Amino acid sequence: MFDTEPPGLAPRLVGLLPFQEGSSPYEHAKEFPFVVFAGGRGLGKSAVLGELRDAYLGRTPVALIDCEEPQFAGAPPDRPREAWSPVSQALLTIAEQLAEPVTGAGRIPFPRLAAGLLAVAAGGWGDRDVPRIRRETERILLLNDTGAWPPVLAGRWVGRVSGKVIAAMSGTGPVVEPIIEATLEAFCEGVSPAHRRLRKAAAWYRDYPNASGSPKLGLVLLSGHFRACGGSRAHAERYLVRALLTDLDDAYTGAIQRTHRPGRPVVLIDNAQTAPGSGLVGPVLRDRAEGIADRVAFFAGLRGQGHPALRDAVRRTLSEVALSSGWEPDASISSRALLVPLPPLSPDDTAQEERPG
Known part of the structure; x- marks a missing residue:
């Protein structure tokens, strides 16, 4: 071996x-x-x-998970089962490990996966438990950190986006679509390389089945399929796995990235x-x-x-x-x-x- x-x-x-x-x-x-x-x-x-x-x-980049760990056995007490699965938890855990910088290369961002996981998590935020929602949002958004920004600036961006997400729930109706709109708006503003990367990631969901070229509709469908459980959830989970792998592929694309990321x-x-x-x-x-x-x-x-x-x-x-x-x-x-x-x-x-x- x-x-x-x-x-x-x-x-x-x-x-x-x-x-x-x-x-x-x-x-x-x-x-x-x-x-x-x-x-x-x-x-x-x-x-x-x-x-x-x-x-x-x-x-x-290396990630190791043990599928028999308690974190994969069931949803946390404050997380609705329709917005959580062992696969979604595993993808978050794997991405957090893979994101860590290695010799000669910085952190890997996972914007596609982050957008998808936010859409999934939003399906469990109908109770408007703001402290929990802020914790879950910020953990997922940190998957976008490349390490290029100073920690203070990265923290400000995460805080600003999580504020947009929470503000989107100010009404009394369903929260999934307003949260997805707020997420896409945050991903698509700005002109820096980081924001261009986020826009590209958001646009990726226009190819979700039956999305008809609309990233918002793609994320709404993903969230709905996940909540539906059964075969529909398996379909959504497969797309989330593909999101993680596509984000990884982006990190290795281009002459400079390949030079700095051997193997x-x-x-x-x-x-x-x-x-x-x-x-x-x-x-x-x-x-x-x-x-x-x-x-x-x-x-x-x-x-x-x-x-x-x-x-x-x-x-x-x-x-x-x-x-x-x-x-x-x-x-x-x-x-x-x-x-x-x-x-x-x-x-x-x-x-x-x-x-x-």
Whole structure:
């Protein structure tokens, strides 16, 4: 997994050598697999994902979530269930980690995701609980911070936009459309590079299904689909996953950005058999199968090997992927995944895992 000469699976997919400076040739330059480490308890899946995080933290954007964490188990007591899901919480958590600056490059903004998450959250603000709404709004808006502004100015912008959002609820009727209007207005004002980026992100929602070229209608539909739950919510969540990946792609677009951001960003999903795991894995595989590319190196840990979303995944042993993954997808969605069962730990492996530090 972590070999450097010749490069193991991780450096061949990430494009960077682990735990040291230097790049690695990509095994798959264009389309590449979504790697899933599978097996029962105690095989070291979490340890592998933790080691992947440590290998690349600070050198390329990295996010690690454990789907069994309490934050994904249910909506907070003050958050209506129709405006919250494990997937929306996971996307917010992943984006906050990926946004952190790395060597040679600043923070990554997530304006598309922020606009979508605000539209979703607005579906739960009918009670007009101003302190809660301000907290939720400001946390989401901070996803737009590039670090280019001094913290004071960034804070002022966040405060001004959250003020617009709260002012939009001054009436007694539904709040979703007024909040979306206030958000789009805030995103589209100003002439700085940051505001041009926000305008471009807002315009992205004009392509939401049935939006008829209207960003406002796109966000209204997204919010409504999310509140509807079931298949409609899954549709909205898929679009939110795509928003995060499109924001990431923007951060790597252009000669200057590519120069400063070598390799691929890394997203690590532990215990993917639990929500929000399937709501993250499924949309990525479907988009890749439909030719909607992304540039993220995904690695997941899965308890067991029989998840329906991975029925046609390419299967390789850990030893088989040492020099080459041998991964070639077919027409099926799940073939975009590479399933690697982990072998039982040896006594030496177990001793190393239990060693302090």
